[in-house]
Amino acid sequence: MLIKIDFNSDTPIYLQLKRQIVEGLATGQFKEGESLPPVRAMAEDLGINMHTVNKSYNLLKDCGMVSIDRRYGAVINTQGVKLQEDFLEETKDEIKALASECYIRGMNKNDFINLCKEVYEIFEVKKNE
Protein backbone atom coordinates (compact mmCIF):
# COMPACT_ATOMS: atom_id res chain seq x y z
CA MET A 1 0.00 0.00 0.00
CA LEU A 2 1.21 3.52 -0.74
CA ILE A 3 1.77 5.77 2.23
CA LYS A 4 2.30 9.48 1.79
CA ILE A 5 3.82 11.82 4.33
CA ASP A 6 3.53 15.54 3.78
CA PHE A 7 6.28 17.39 5.62
CA ASN A 8 4.62 20.75 5.05
CA SER A 9 1.32 19.69 6.61
CA ASP A 10 0.08 20.97 9.97
CA THR A 11 -0.80 17.41 10.90
CA PRO A 12 2.05 15.79 12.80
CA ILE A 13 3.83 13.03 10.95
CA TYR A 14 2.95 10.26 13.41
CA LEU A 15 -0.72 11.13 13.02
CA GLN A 16 -0.50 11.20 9.21
CA LEU A 17 1.04 7.75 9.31
CA LYS A 18 -1.52 6.34 11.74
CA ARG A 19 -4.41 7.79 9.74
CA GLN A 20 -3.19 6.33 6.48
CA ILE A 21 -2.74 2.90 7.96
CA VAL A 22 -6.26 3.08 9.38
CA GLU A 23 -7.55 4.17 5.96
CA GLY A 24 -5.63 1.32 4.43
CA LEU A 25 -7.41 -1.03 6.78
CA ALA A 26 -10.79 0.43 5.90
CA THR A 27 -10.18 0.23 2.16
CA GLY A 28 -8.90 -3.32 2.46
CA GLN A 29 -5.37 -2.57 1.35
CA PHE A 30 -4.15 -3.95 4.63
CA LYS A 31 -5.67 -7.31 5.46
CA GLU A 32 -6.25 -9.04 8.75
CA GLY A 33 -3.12 -10.90 9.79
CA GLU A 34 -0.87 -8.92 7.46
CA SER A 35 2.21 -7.43 9.04
CA LEU A 36 3.23 -3.81 8.74
CA PRO A 37 6.80 -3.10 7.72
CA PRO A 38 9.29 -3.25 10.59
CA VAL A 39 9.71 0.07 12.41
CA ARG A 40 13.22 0.52 11.09
CA ALA A 41 12.37 -0.19 7.45
CA MET A 42 9.37 2.13 7.57
CA ALA A 43 11.38 4.89 9.23
CA GLU A 44 14.27 4.51 6.79
CA ASP A 45 12.10 4.62 3.72
CA LEU A 46 10.11 7.60 4.95
CA GLY A 47 13.26 9.30 6.16
CA ILE A 48 11.79 9.95 9.59
CA ASN A 49 12.81 9.16 13.14
CA MET A 50 12.11 5.61 14.35
CA HIS A 51 10.40 7.03 17.46
CA THR A 52 7.81 8.64 15.20
CA VAL A 53 6.99 5.34 13.54
CA ASN A 54 6.94 3.65 16.93
CA LYS A 55 4.48 6.23 18.19
CA SER A 56 2.14 5.55 15.27
CA TYR A 57 2.34 1.81 15.73
CA ASN A 58 1.65 2.14 19.44
CA LEU A 59 -1.32 4.38 18.78
CA LEU A 60 -2.69 1.72 16.47
CA LYS A 61 -2.14 -0.88 19.16
CA ASP A 62 -4.00 1.27 21.68
CA CYS A 63 -6.91 1.53 19.24
CA GLY A 64 -6.97 -2.23 19.01
CA MET A 65 -6.06 -2.35 15.33
CA VAL A 66 -2.67 -3.98 15.50
CA SER A 67 -0.93 -6.28 17.88
CA ILE A 68 2.80 -5.94 18.34
CA ASP A 69 4.69 -9.20 18.33
CA ARG A 70 8.33 -9.32 19.27
CA ARG A 71 9.28 -11.40 16.26
CA TYR A 72 6.92 -10.24 13.55
CA GLY A 73 6.52 -6.61 14.53
CA ALA A 74 3.16 -4.92 14.10
CA VAL A 75 0.49 -7.26 12.76
CA ILE A 76 -3.01 -6.21 11.74
CA ASN A 77 -5.35 -7.58 14.38
CA THR A 78 -8.75 -5.94 14.56
CA GLN A 79 -10.19 -8.44 17.06
CA GLY A 80 -9.92 -5.92 19.88
CA VAL A 81 -11.42 -2.96 18.07
CA LYS A 82 -14.64 -1.66 19.49
CA LEU A 83 -16.86 1.33 19.01
CA GLN A 84 -16.16 2.80 22.41
CA GLU A 85 -17.93 5.68 24.18
CA ASP A 86 -14.93 7.97 24.19
CA PHE A 87 -14.28 7.27 20.51
CA LEU A 88 -17.89 8.21 19.73
CA GLU A 89 -17.50 11.42 21.71
CA GLU A 90 -14.30 12.33 19.87
CA THR A 91 -15.87 11.54 16.52
CA LYS A 92 -18.88 13.71 17.33
CA ASP A 93 -16.57 16.61 18.11
CA GLU A 94 -14.60 16.12 14.92
CA ILE A 95 -17.71 15.88 12.76
CA LYS A 96 -19.00 19.04 14.44
CA ALA A 97 -15.80 20.84 13.52
CA LEU A 98 -15.78 19.50 9.96
CA ALA A 99 -19.51 20.08 9.39
CA SER A 100 -19.28 23.64 10.70
CA GLU A 101 -16.61 24.47 8.16
CA CYS A 102 -18.61 22.93 5.32
CA TYR A 103 -21.82 24.64 6.43
CA ILE A 104 -20.21 28.07 6.63
CA ARG A 105 -18.81 27.53 3.16
CA GLY A 106 -22.30 26.94 1.88
CA MET A 107 -22.41 23.17 1.57
CA ASN A 108 -25.91 21.81 2.06
CA LYS A 109 -26.84 18.83 4.22
CA ASN A 110 -27.31 16.37 1.37
CA ASP A 111 -23.98 17.14 -0.20
CA PHE A 112 -22.30 16.59 3.13
CA ILE A 113 -24.08 13.29 3.63
CA ASN A 114 -23.27 12.24 0.08
CA LEU A 115 -19.63 12.91 0.72
CA CYS A 116 -19.70 10.58 3.72
CA LYS A 117 -21.68 8.04 1.71
CA GLU A 118 -19.11 8.04 -1.10
CA VAL A 119 -16.31 7.32 1.30
CA TYR A 120 -18.21 4.51 3.03
CA GLU A 121 -19.11 3.01 -0.30
CA ILE A 122 -15.43 2.69 -1.17
CA PHE A 123 -14.94 0.67 2.01
CA GLU A 124 -17.89 -1.64 1.27
CA VAL A 125 -16.79 -2.18 -2.33
CA LYS A 126 -13.29 -3.12 -1.22
CA LYS A 127 -14.70 -5.42 1.44
CA ASN A 128 -16.74 -7.34 -1.09
CA GLU A 129 -13.96 -7.59 -3.66
Added chain:
Amino acid sequence: MSEKIFAFVTIIICLAIMSIMQIITPKLTRRDLFFGVRIPKEAIDSDDTKKIFKEYVRNNIIFGSLYIVLTGVLFYFVFMPVELVALIFGDVILVYVLYFISYKKTKVLKKEKQWDKLIKNNMVIIDTEFSKNKNGKLVASKKWFIIPIIMIIINFIITYICYPGLPDKIPTHWGFHGVDAWSAKSYTTVFIHPVMQCILLVLLYVSYLSIGMSKQQSSTNNTKNSLEKNKIFRYYSSMIMVITTIFVELMLSYLNYIALLLFKMNNVIMIVLVVLILSTAVVSVFIQVKFGQGGNKIKLKGDDSIIEVEEKNDDKYWILGFLYYNKQDPALFVEKRFGVGWTVNFGSALGLALVLLPIILLIGLLIVSIFKF
Protein backbone atom coordinates in the same frame (compact mmCIF):
# COMPACT_ATOMS: atom_id res chain seq x y z
CA MET B 1 60.67 -0.33 -21.90
CA SER B 2 57.61 -2.23 -23.09
CA GLU B 3 56.37 -2.36 -19.52
CA LYS B 4 56.43 1.42 -19.36
CA ILE B 5 54.47 1.72 -22.60
CA PHE B 6 51.96 -0.86 -21.44
CA ALA B 7 51.42 0.97 -18.14
CA PHE B 8 51.17 4.27 -20.00
CA VAL B 9 48.53 3.00 -22.40
CA THR B 10 46.56 1.45 -19.55
CA ILE B 11 46.56 4.71 -17.60
CA ILE B 12 45.55 6.74 -20.64
CA ILE B 13 42.64 4.40 -21.29
CA CYS B 14 41.57 4.63 -17.64
CA LEU B 15 41.71 8.43 -17.68
CA ALA B 16 39.83 8.61 -20.95
CA ILE B 17 37.13 6.28 -19.67
CA MET B 18 36.82 8.33 -16.50
CA SER B 19 36.30 11.50 -18.51
CA ILE B 20 33.74 9.85 -20.77
CA MET B 21 31.82 8.46 -17.80
CA GLN B 22 31.85 11.88 -16.17
CA ILE B 23 30.45 13.48 -19.29
CA ILE B 24 27.66 10.91 -19.53
CA THR B 25 26.77 11.02 -15.82
CA PRO B 26 24.44 14.06 -15.86
CA LYS B 27 22.34 12.20 -18.42
CA LEU B 28 21.98 9.21 -16.13
CA THR B 29 20.74 10.93 -12.99
CA ARG B 30 17.09 11.27 -12.09
CA ARG B 31 15.73 14.08 -14.19
CA ASP B 32 14.75 16.35 -11.34
CA LEU B 33 18.31 16.29 -10.00
CA PHE B 34 20.82 18.41 -11.84
CA PHE B 35 24.43 18.37 -10.68
CA GLY B 36 23.31 17.49 -7.19
CA VAL B 37 20.61 20.18 -7.02
CA ARG B 38 16.90 19.50 -7.05
CA ILE B 39 15.14 21.36 -9.85
CA PRO B 40 11.42 21.72 -10.58
CA LYS B 41 9.72 20.03 -13.53
CA GLU B 42 9.63 23.31 -15.41
CA ALA B 43 13.40 23.58 -15.29
CA ILE B 44 14.12 20.14 -16.73
CA ASP B 45 15.66 20.43 -20.21
CA SER B 46 15.42 24.21 -20.06
CA ASP B 47 17.87 26.38 -21.97
CA ASP B 48 19.61 27.45 -18.78
CA THR B 49 20.34 23.93 -17.63
CA LYS B 50 21.37 22.88 -21.12
CA LYS B 51 23.92 25.69 -21.09
CA ILE B 52 25.44 24.50 -17.83
CA PHE B 53 25.61 20.97 -19.21
CA LYS B 54 27.36 22.10 -22.40
CA GLU B 55 29.94 24.01 -20.40
CA TYR B 56 30.46 20.97 -18.21
CA VAL B 57 31.10 18.76 -21.23
CA ARG B 58 33.47 21.33 -22.69
CA ASN B 59 35.40 21.54 -19.41
CA ASN B 60 35.73 17.80 -19.17
CA ILE B 61 36.99 17.48 -22.71
CA ILE B 62 39.50 20.31 -22.36
CA PHE B 63 40.84 19.50 -18.92
CA GLY B 64 40.56 15.77 -19.43
CA SER B 65 42.73 16.02 -22.53
CA LEU B 66 45.19 18.34 -20.82
CA TYR B 67 45.47 15.88 -17.98
CA ILE B 68 46.20 13.05 -20.39
CA VAL B 69 48.93 15.14 -22.01
CA LEU B 70 50.33 15.92 -18.56
CA THR B 71 50.35 12.21 -17.82
CA GLY B 72 52.24 11.55 -21.03
CA VAL B 73 54.86 14.12 -20.17
CA LEU B 74 55.29 12.75 -16.65
CA PHE B 75 55.64 9.27 -17.98
CA TYR B 76 58.33 10.31 -20.37
CA PHE B 77 60.51 11.66 -17.58
CA VAL B 78 59.57 9.60 -14.54
CA PHE B 79 58.06 6.22 -14.02
CA MET B 80 57.41 4.89 -10.57
CA PRO B 81 54.35 3.15 -9.10
CA VAL B 82 53.80 6.02 -6.67
CA GLU B 83 53.29 8.42 -9.55
CA LEU B 84 50.68 6.11 -11.06
CA VAL B 85 48.55 6.18 -7.94
CA ALA B 86 48.99 9.94 -7.61
CA LEU B 87 47.86 10.40 -11.21
CA ILE B 88 44.64 8.50 -10.64
CA PHE B 89 43.96 10.47 -7.46
CA GLY B 90 44.73 13.67 -9.32
CA ASP B 91 42.16 12.83 -11.94
CA VAL B 92 39.56 12.08 -9.28
CA ILE B 93 40.20 15.51 -7.79
CA LEU B 94 39.96 17.12 -11.23
CA VAL B 95 36.67 15.39 -11.87
CA TYR B 96 35.25 16.60 -8.57
CA VAL B 97 36.38 20.15 -9.22
CA LEU B 98 34.66 20.18 -12.60
CA TYR B 99 31.50 18.75 -11.01
CA PHE B 100 31.67 21.36 -8.27
CA ILE B 101 31.85 24.20 -10.79
CA SER B 102 28.63 23.04 -12.45
CA TYR B 103 27.02 22.39 -9.05
CA LYS B 104 27.74 25.97 -8.03
CA LYS B 105 26.34 27.33 -11.30
CA THR B 106 23.16 25.30 -10.81
CA LYS B 107 22.71 26.50 -7.24
CA VAL B 108 23.11 30.10 -8.35
CA LEU B 109 20.64 29.54 -11.17
CA LYS B 110 18.10 27.96 -8.82
CA LYS B 111 18.29 30.95 -6.50
CA GLU B 112 18.13 33.45 -9.36
CA LYS B 113 15.10 31.84 -10.99
CA GLN B 114 13.47 31.18 -7.60
CA TRP B 115 12.90 27.54 -8.46
CA ASP B 116 12.39 26.91 -4.76
CA LYS B 117 8.95 28.40 -5.09
CA LEU B 118 8.07 26.04 -7.94
CA ILE B 119 8.74 22.96 -5.84
CA LYS B 120 5.49 23.38 -3.95
CA ASN B 121 5.34 20.17 -1.99
CA ASN B 122 7.66 18.52 0.44
CA MET B 123 6.51 14.97 0.73
CA VAL B 124 7.44 11.35 0.39
CA ILE B 125 5.43 8.40 -0.90
CA ILE B 126 6.46 4.83 -0.19
CA ASP B 127 5.08 1.38 -0.85
CA THR B 128 4.88 -0.73 2.30
CA GLU B 129 5.32 -3.91 0.30
CA PHE B 130 8.67 -2.62 -0.94
CA SER B 131 9.72 -1.80 2.63
CA LYS B 132 8.93 -5.31 3.74
CA ASN B 133 10.82 -6.94 0.89
CA LYS B 134 14.05 -5.00 1.15
CA ASN B 135 17.06 -7.12 1.88
CA GLY B 136 15.48 -10.34 0.82
CA LYS B 137 13.68 -10.44 -2.42
CA LEU B 138 14.96 -7.29 -4.07
CA VAL B 139 18.49 -8.49 -4.70
CA ALA B 140 20.30 -11.54 -5.98
CA SER B 141 20.55 -14.23 -3.32
CA LYS B 142 23.29 -13.80 -0.74
CA LYS B 143 23.91 -17.54 -0.93
CA TRP B 144 26.13 -16.85 -3.94
CA PHE B 145 28.69 -15.54 -1.49
CA ILE B 146 29.27 -19.06 -0.28
CA ILE B 147 31.44 -19.54 -3.37
CA PRO B 148 34.06 -16.91 -2.49
CA ILE B 149 33.90 -17.88 1.18
CA ILE B 150 34.76 -21.47 0.34
CA MET B 151 37.53 -20.27 -1.98
CA ILE B 152 39.06 -18.25 0.85
CA ILE B 153 38.80 -21.04 3.40
CA ILE B 154 40.53 -23.40 0.97
CA ASN B 155 43.19 -20.75 0.41
CA PHE B 156 43.89 -20.39 4.10
CA ILE B 157 44.19 -24.14 4.48
CA ILE B 158 46.49 -24.51 1.48
CA THR B 159 48.59 -21.53 2.54
CA TYR B 160 48.97 -23.05 5.99
CA ILE B 161 50.00 -26.39 4.50
CA CYS B 162 52.45 -24.85 2.04
CA TYR B 163 54.03 -22.44 4.48
CA PRO B 164 56.64 -24.76 6.00
CA GLY B 165 57.76 -25.88 2.55
CA LEU B 166 58.40 -22.38 1.23
CA PRO B 167 61.99 -21.14 0.77
CA ASP B 168 63.32 -18.41 3.06
CA LYS B 169 63.08 -15.82 0.35
CA ILE B 170 59.75 -15.65 -1.46
CA PRO B 171 58.73 -13.59 -4.50
CA THR B 172 56.47 -10.65 -3.67
CA HIS B 173 56.15 -8.77 -6.89
CA TRP B 174 55.74 -9.80 -10.47
CA GLY B 175 56.48 -7.61 -13.46
CA PHE B 176 56.35 -8.34 -17.12
CA HIS B 177 59.45 -10.46 -17.12
CA GLY B 178 58.65 -12.53 -14.07
CA VAL B 179 59.55 -11.90 -10.47
CA ASP B 180 61.24 -8.63 -9.66
CA ALA B 181 61.04 -8.42 -5.88
CA TRP B 182 61.63 -10.84 -3.04
CA SER B 183 60.99 -10.75 0.68
CA ALA B 184 61.92 -12.75 3.71
CA LYS B 185 59.38 -15.44 4.42
CA SER B 186 57.22 -14.68 7.42
CA TYR B 187 53.60 -15.21 8.45
CA THR B 188 52.88 -11.66 7.37
CA THR B 189 54.32 -11.82 3.88
CA VAL B 190 52.74 -15.17 3.16
CA PHE B 191 49.32 -14.86 4.77
CA ILE B 192 48.84 -11.33 3.54
CA HIS B 193 47.22 -12.69 0.39
CA PRO B 194 44.34 -14.66 1.88
CA VAL B 195 43.92 -11.92 4.49
CA MET B 196 43.57 -9.36 1.70
CA GLN B 197 41.01 -11.64 0.10
CA CYS B 198 39.01 -11.64 3.31
CA ILE B 199 39.10 -7.89 3.67
CA LEU B 200 38.10 -7.44 0.05
CA LEU B 201 35.25 -9.91 0.47
CA VAL B 202 33.96 -7.94 3.44
CA LEU B 203 34.07 -4.69 1.47
CA LEU B 204 32.34 -6.23 -1.52
CA TYR B 205 29.72 -7.88 0.68
CA VAL B 206 28.91 -4.60 2.38
CA SER B 207 28.55 -3.01 -1.07
CA TYR B 208 26.18 -5.80 -2.02
CA LEU B 209 24.18 -5.32 1.20
CA SER B 210 23.89 -1.61 0.59
CA ILE B 211 21.95 -2.30 -2.61
CA GLY B 212 19.24 -4.20 -0.78
CA MET B 213 19.17 -2.00 2.29
CA SER B 214 19.17 1.41 0.70
CA LYS B 215 16.27 3.76 1.22
CA GLN B 216 13.25 3.40 -0.99
CA GLN B 217 13.15 6.31 -3.39
CA SER B 218 10.29 6.78 -5.76
CA SER B 219 8.75 9.60 -7.68
CA THR B 220 5.74 11.23 -6.09
CA ASN B 221 3.87 11.53 -9.39
CA ASN B 222 4.36 8.01 -10.72
CA THR B 223 5.17 5.99 -7.64
CA LYS B 224 4.24 2.44 -8.65
CA ASN B 225 6.10 2.70 -11.92
CA SER B 226 9.27 4.19 -10.51
CA LEU B 227 9.34 1.46 -7.87
CA GLU B 228 9.02 -1.24 -10.54
CA LYS B 229 11.97 0.25 -12.36
CA ASN B 230 13.91 0.53 -9.14
CA LYS B 231 13.42 -3.14 -8.38
CA ILE B 232 14.86 -4.09 -11.77
CA PHE B 233 17.78 -1.73 -11.22
CA ARG B 234 18.57 -3.11 -7.76
CA TYR B 235 18.33 -6.70 -8.87
CA TYR B 236 20.71 -6.37 -11.81
CA SER B 237 23.11 -4.19 -9.87
CA SER B 238 23.29 -6.78 -7.12
CA MET B 239 23.78 -9.58 -9.62
CA ILE B 240 26.76 -7.81 -11.15
CA MET B 241 28.12 -7.19 -7.66
CA VAL B 242 27.94 -10.91 -6.87
CA ILE B 243 29.58 -11.95 -10.16
CA THR B 244 32.35 -9.37 -9.79
CA THR B 245 33.07 -10.62 -6.28
CA ILE B 246 33.38 -14.22 -7.48
CA PHE B 247 35.69 -13.35 -10.39
CA VAL B 248 37.91 -11.03 -8.34
CA GLU B 249 38.28 -13.59 -5.57
CA LEU B 250 39.06 -16.21 -8.20
CA MET B 251 41.84 -14.06 -9.61
CA LEU B 252 43.25 -13.36 -6.15
CA SER B 253 43.17 -17.07 -5.36
CA TYR B 254 45.13 -17.79 -8.51
CA LEU B 255 47.69 -15.12 -7.61
CA ASN B 256 47.95 -16.60 -4.15
CA TYR B 257 48.75 -20.02 -5.54
CA ILE B 258 51.44 -18.50 -7.72
CA ALA B 259 52.88 -16.76 -4.68
CA LEU B 260 52.90 -20.10 -2.88
CA LEU B 261 54.91 -21.46 -5.81
CA LEU B 262 52.19 -24.03 -6.52
CA PHE B 263 51.57 -22.78 -10.02
CA LYS B 264 53.72 -20.90 -12.45
CA MET B 265 52.20 -17.75 -13.89
CA ASN B 266 50.32 -18.87 -16.97
CA ASN B 267 49.67 -15.97 -19.32
CA VAL B 268 46.59 -17.57 -20.82
CA ILE B 269 44.92 -18.08 -17.46
CA MET B 270 45.84 -14.54 -16.40
CA ILE B 271 44.37 -13.10 -19.57
CA VAL B 272 41.17 -15.11 -19.14
CA LEU B 273 40.80 -13.89 -15.56
CA VAL B 274 41.49 -10.29 -16.50
CA VAL B 275 39.01 -10.50 -19.37
CA LEU B 276 36.36 -11.93 -17.03
CA ILE B 277 36.81 -9.08 -14.60
CA LEU B 278 36.89 -6.48 -17.36
CA SER B 279 33.66 -7.86 -18.80
CA THR B 280 31.88 -7.48 -15.48
CA ALA B 281 33.07 -3.87 -15.49
CA VAL B 282 31.75 -3.43 -19.01
CA VAL B 283 28.39 -4.98 -18.11
CA SER B 284 28.22 -2.79 -15.03
CA VAL B 285 28.75 0.33 -17.14
CA PHE B 286 26.17 -0.95 -19.60
CA ILE B 287 23.59 -1.35 -16.81
CA GLN B 288 24.34 2.15 -15.57
CA VAL B 289 23.93 3.70 -18.99
CA LYS B 290 20.89 1.69 -20.04
CA PHE B 291 19.00 1.81 -16.75
CA GLY B 292 20.13 5.14 -15.37
CA GLN B 293 20.30 5.96 -11.68
CA GLY B 294 17.66 4.06 -9.75
CA GLY B 295 16.39 2.64 -13.01
CA ASN B 296 14.91 5.96 -14.07
CA LYS B 297 15.73 5.39 -17.73
CA ILE B 298 14.08 1.99 -17.97
CA LYS B 299 11.10 1.94 -20.30
CA LEU B 300 8.31 -0.21 -18.90
CA LYS B 301 5.48 -1.55 -21.01
CA GLY B 302 2.73 1.02 -21.20
CA ASP B 303 4.92 3.68 -19.65
CA ASP B 304 3.33 7.02 -20.45
CA SER B 305 6.65 8.78 -20.22
CA ILE B 306 5.57 10.99 -17.38
CA ILE B 307 8.57 12.98 -16.22
CA GLU B 308 9.03 11.50 -12.79
CA VAL B 309 9.86 13.91 -10.00
CA GLU B 310 10.16 13.77 -6.25
CA GLU B 311 8.32 16.70 -4.77
CA LYS B 312 10.78 17.18 -2.00
CA ASN B 313 12.77 19.96 -0.46
CA ASP B 314 15.91 18.17 0.60
CA ASP B 315 18.82 20.14 -0.85
CA LYS B 316 19.73 21.10 2.69
CA TYR B 317 20.75 17.52 3.47
CA TRP B 318 23.12 17.24 0.52
CA ILE B 319 26.46 18.91 1.23
CA LEU B 320 28.03 20.10 -2.03
CA GLY B 321 25.28 18.11 -3.69
CA PHE B 322 26.94 14.75 -3.22
CA LEU B 323 27.39 14.13 0.53
CA TYR B 324 24.19 13.14 2.31
CA TYR B 325 24.03 14.28 5.92
CA ASN B 326 20.76 13.82 7.77
CA LYS B 327 20.85 12.87 11.42
CA GLN B 328 17.07 12.49 11.57
CA ASP B 329 17.11 9.88 8.85
CA PRO B 330 17.78 6.34 10.11
CA ALA B 331 18.60 5.19 6.58
CA LEU B 332 22.17 4.05 6.19
CA PHE B 333 22.39 4.03 2.42
CA VAL B 334 20.72 6.33 -0.08
CA GLU B 335 20.94 6.80 -3.80
CA LYS B 336 23.65 9.12 -5.03
CA ARG B 337 22.45 12.42 -6.38
CA PHE B 338 25.12 12.69 -9.04
CA GLY B 339 26.09 9.36 -10.48
CA VAL B 340 24.79 5.84 -10.48
CA GLY B 341 24.86 3.85 -7.31
CA TRP B 342 24.50 4.44 -3.62
CA THR B 343 26.20 6.45 -0.97
CA VAL B 344 26.18 6.56 2.78
CA ASN B 345 24.25 8.79 5.19
CA PHE B 346 27.10 10.61 6.90
CA GLY B 347 24.69 11.67 9.62
CA SER B 348 24.56 8.14 10.92
CA ALA B 349 27.47 6.92 13.03
CA LEU B 350 27.48 3.54 11.30
CA GLY B 351 27.49 5.22 7.91
CA LEU B 352 30.50 7.32 8.81
CA ALA B 353 32.28 4.23 10.14
CA LEU B 354 31.58 2.31 6.94
CA VAL B 355 33.23 5.00 4.88
CA LEU B 356 36.17 5.60 7.19
CA LEU B 357 36.90 1.92 7.77
CA PRO B 358 38.14 1.06 4.27
CA ILE B 359 40.18 4.26 4.22
CA ILE B 360 41.79 3.46 7.56
CA LEU B 361 42.39 -0.11 6.41
CA LEU B 362 43.98 1.12 3.23
CA ILE B 363 46.29 3.49 5.08
CA GLY B 364 47.11 0.75 7.58
CA LEU B 365 47.99 -1.68 4.82
CA LEU B 366 50.14 0.93 3.10
CA ILE B 367 52.03 1.55 6.33
CA VAL B 368 52.46 -2.18 6.94
CA SER B 369 53.71 -2.75 3.41
CA ILE B 370 56.22 0.11 3.69
CA PHE B 371 57.64 -1.26 6.91
CA LYS B 372 57.58 -4.94 6.09
CA PHE B 373 58.76 -4.79 2.53
